[in-house]
Amino acid sequence: MSWFRAAPENASPGDQDVFDEEADESLLAQREWQGHMRKRVQEGYRDGLDAGKALTLQRGFNQGYKEGADVIINYGLLRGTLSALLSWCHLHGNSSTLISKISNLLDTVDQCEECVLRRLKSVTSQPRVTDLLDAIEDMDLCHVVPSDQAKGDSNAEINTDSDSPNGMGCSHPEHCRPKEHAHLEKPSLSWILEQTSSLVKQLGVPADILQHLRQL
Amino acid sequence: MAVEQDIFDAVVMADERFHGEGYQEGYEEGSSLGIVEGKRYGMVHGAKIGSEIGCYRGFALAWKCLLHSGAGEKDSRKMKVVEALIALLQDFPYDDPTYEKLHEDLDRIRGKFRQLCSLLNVQPDFKVTPGGSGLAF
Numbered sequence: 001m002s003w004f005r006a007a008p009e010n011a012s013p014g015d016q017d018v019f020d021e022e023a024d025e026s027l028l029a030q031r032e033w034q035g036h037m038r039k040r041v042q043e044g045y046r047d048g049l050d051a052g053k054a055l056t057l058q059r060g061f062n063q064g065y066k067e068g069a070d071v072i073i074n075y076g077l078l079r080g081t082l083s084a085l086l087s088w089c090h091l092h093g094n095s096s097t098l099i100s101k102i103s104n105l106l107d108t109v110d111q112c113e114e115c116v117l118r119r120l121k122s123v124t125s126q127p128r129v130t131d132l133l134d135a136i137e138d139m140d141l142c143h144v145v146p147s148d149q150a151k152g153d154s155n156a157e158i159n160t161d162s163d164s165p166n167g168m169g170c171s172h173p174e175h176c177r178p179k180e181h182a183h184l185e186k187p188s189l190s191w192i193l194e195q196t197s198s199l200v201k202q203l204g205v206p207a208d209i210l211q212h213l214r215q216l
Numbered sequence: 217m218a219v220e221q222d223i224f225d226a227v228v229m230a231d232e233r234f235h236g237e238g239y240q241e242g243y244e245e246g247s248s249l250g251i252v253e254g255k256r257y258g259m260v261h262g263a264k265i266g267s268e269i270g271c272y273r274g275f276a277l278a279w280k281c282l283l284h285s286g287a288g289e290k291d292s293r294k295m296k297v298v299e300a301l302i303a304l305l306q307d308f309p310y311d312d313p314t315y316e317k318l319h320e321d322l323d324r325i326r327g328k329f330r331q332l333c334s335l336l337n338v339q340p341d342f343k344v345t346p347g348g349s350g351l352a353f
Binding site for chain 1: 230231234235236237238239240241242243244245246247248249250251252253254255256257258259260261262263264265266267268269270271272273274275276277278279281282285310311312313314336337338339
């Protein structure tokens, strides 16, 4: 009770209107209290936010790490295999046509992997690996539209559905040949695998070289 | 004196109660954000490792097959290095960021891969990234 009496005493020196000062003091005190409590809530929220994050950040990292590795390793397998074939062709002086085909397939794998990575980064929910694999299955655009054009190309869907050759939005004209359009509806990994298998036959190396890719 | 004590306690309790309410709300939000942010960051790092290890594995398995099929150019030393690399890759838990020897084994794999490329006299187009990647906070 004494601090109630002390407040007016501190405020009164130098002021004439005691009653108005008390009223203002009361309002001021009320606002200060409200501001103080609001500040306490904000401080508590910030502390809680930091604590909650600290507890789950490592767990989220570990989950994401495993999912990312399990998805992308398949593209790595494919790229490594194609790279081995490419280096073997260089060593054995194979035709530049085949070397060019392998190089194009390597570029396609890079683009597909970039698409998948972008999907992984943009995911805000907490998908399972099967969800991510389903997302990969839906990426028909990976081997048709280059990554830099896929963003601004609003006709990408139309290009995919079109059966007529369309080289406008494609940096790999050979991919737009009519005979290859049948593959546009299939997952991009399957398409690349088919192309690789065809190349292996042309190179004359044993088909066993693709044995470790059968699971894809 | 007793009345003053009660008023003071009420002030402190209100203070703590408001802080606690904010804390609880922030904690729930922070837990969700931590999972999402951690997962996103982890995916990027896991994808890098998966891509790199996959390349080594695909490359080594393909070259093992090529060396095996080579008629007159069978080279036991090359085959030994290829098989050593494949063994390292098989034992490496590439999708486990908590693996204690992750950096150690990764460096060994990279070294063995470089040795293989040197023996084969090839320069693959994918690069071996130097330095370790941040795998934990």
